[in-house]
Amino acid sequence: MPRVPNLGDPLIYKRLGVERASSDEAGLLLEAGWGPAFDAAAREAYEVLFAGSPAFETKWGPIHADLTSPHAADRLRGLELILKAACEPQQWLWNPRVTEALLELLRTAEGVALEKAGLALVRILGPFPDRRAHGACLPLLTHPLPRIRASAVWSVGLSGGAGAWSDVLPLISDGIAEVRQAALSSLSNGYSDLPEEGRAQLQSAAIAALKDRVDGVRLAAVAMLGSIGDTASLQALADIKPRRMVWREAVNTAIAEILKRAASTPGSGRERSASRKGLK
Amino acid sequence: MTKVVEQARRLRAEGKTATAETLLLEAGWGLPNREAARQAYDEMFPPNAILKQWLDGALADAQSQDRDVKRKALAAVVHEALSEATPSSGVWLRSPRTTGILIALLRDPDPVAADGACLTLCRVFSLYFRDQRAYKDLVTLLGSVRWLTRMWAVRAVCALRRPDSFQHIETLLADPEPMVRSQTFDWLDRSAQMDVLSEKELLRLERAARAALQDGNATVRARATTVLARIGDRTTLEQLSGRYDPSRLVQNTIAWAIKEISARSGD
Numbered sequence: 373m374p375r376v377p378n379l380g381d382p383l384i385y386k387r388l389g390v391e392r393a394s395s396d397e398a399g400l401l402l403e404a405g406w407g408p409a410f411d412a413a414a415r416e417a418y419e420v421l422f423a424g425s426p427a428f429e430t431k432w433g434p435i436h437a438d439l440t441s442p443h444a445a446d447r448l449r450g451l452e453l454i455l456k457a458a459c460e461p462q463q464w465l466w467n468p469r470v471t472e473a474l475l476e477l478l479r480t481a482e483g484v485a486l487e488k489a490g491l492a493l494v495r496i497l498g499p500f501p502d503r504r505a506h507g508a509c510l511p512l513l514t515h516p517l518p519r520i521r522a523s524a525v526w527s528v529g530l531s532g533g534a535g536a537w538s539d540v541l542p543l544i545s546d547g548i549a550e551v552r553q554a555a556l557s558s559l560s561n562g563y564s565d566l567p568e569e570g571r572a573q574l575q576s577a578a579i580a581a582l583k584d585r586v587d588g589v590r591l592a593a594v595a596m597l598g599s600i601g602d603t604a605s606l607q608a609l610a611d612i613k614p615r616r617m618v619w620r621e622a623v624n625t626a627i628a629e630i631l632k633r634a635a636s637t638p639g640s641g642r643e644r645s646a647s648r649k650g651l652k
Numbered sequence: 653m654t655k656v657v658e659q660a661r662r663l664r665a666e667g668k669t670a671t672a673e674t675l676l677l678e679a680g681w682g683l684p685n686r687e688a689a690r691q692a693y694d695e696m697f698p699p700n701a702i703l704k705q706w707l708d709g710a711l712a713d714a715q716s717q718d719r720d721v722k723r724k725a726l727a728a729v730v731h732e733a734l735s736e737a738t739p740s741s742g743v744w745l746r747s748p749r750t751t752g753i754l755i756a757l758l759r760d761p762d763p764v765a766a767d768g769a770c771l772t773l774c775r776v777f778s779l780y781f782r783d784q785r786a787y788k789d790l791v792t793l794l795g796s797v798r799w800l801t802r803m804w805a806v807r808a809v810c811a812l813r814r815p816d817s818f819q820h821i822e823t824l825l826a827d828p829e830p831m832v833r834s835q836t837f838d839w840l841d842r843s844a845q846m847d848v849l850s851e852k853e854l855l856r857l858e859r860a861a862r863a864a865l866q867d868g869n870a871t872v873r874a875r876a877t878t879v880l881a882r883i884g885d886r887t888t889l890e891q892l893s894g895r896y897d898p899s900r901l902v903q904n905t906i907a908w909a910i911k912e913i914s915a916r917s918g919d
Binding site for chain 1: 723726727730731734735763764767768771798799800803831835896
């Protein structure tokens, strides 16, 4: 089962601030052709029937020319245009040709262009988790620039399927807070589809991150524990004494999520007792 | 001359051309399938300029022996058909001359060409008129070894809204490919909402949806839950209420289904 919610999952669009039409024909082929199944027949059908539509070519043509220009300023302009377009749900961006061009830039660009290409890719992978991005972004997880690592964490998490958690796990203890926060947040997405082994390790890492010195990281850890929904983390959450409203809300939401899941799981008496303890 | 033809002629004389056309399309190519209505349609509605342009252009190329020409033409047809419906796209898509060409393409040896024809026909059946001539070929495609073909075919068969199609579609609820299973649930859900399914068929669909709650694929479980939300009763409510699913998508769908069924049964 894919760890990342599929193209039809409304949750991922809500989380990433985008929406998508219901399971339209092109979307089904994108999911089958470039998602975890990586189906060759679906890729062929998409390429023939949808990829080069006139509407797409009109929008993509000038941007692609910029991205492949020998001049750095043109390439930056092309990336800016993609970033601007990706702020709104734009179906034409969810096209393998767009991710392909961005992946090529991730291999060759440096500095600001690399940073922008990474960010643009993250925005597109939310609604269109192109599996090819996983392999291309893995080397960037150890890039010296923190912003590159942070966007790579998101890209790997969104495109990597069920196995990506182990790639991202080490980044929860990265030296830079932005990267730690990105790792925790990206792993919260679709956490429920992870294998048992991954759940246990990520839960320990998230509980450890509750002691992080940076607020944003701790908040991401709280949200992740809520997503995991295991009653074993209730005590750790109950031990937080939130003074600020934002913290109170985050902790209460996480506890409520855990209790909701416990109530719908055929649970043991021990679990129910832990739930009550957590509520105190 | 049948009553329908007389009525169509009267409507046209009154200036209600679109209604007259719809009447003849439904009588001639829908389930009544009357020869007289087809003849009257051909006589009263010869191809206009837009339709002629498509018949001589992309639709002619779609019948080419050259695979690349055919594929390029079908991409243009699919693009136009799946874009937002406009009066000019309606002119050529809402024509038995267009659907006749597309139906022949369902038997094309190039599977991508058949995909394009199937997608376009599904759109035509949903928006304009249901050309029942496609039914036999589509039912054959339901048994294709290629999963994409089965998926597009099930959508098109459901869009034809025939009372006798459930028996052919039911087996695809247990298709080995998850996307075929989820699309079959999705489109049978639409059929159920359109009152196409009989009471017996609804019961069989409900039974299949309950079984699919154990499916290994989260999207299939979510689609099956959606079906149960529409056709389930109090016993379904009991089954869903105590249910835990590891997928967030399915959890949310279950919560919505419980609300829907509760509201319907007055709980």
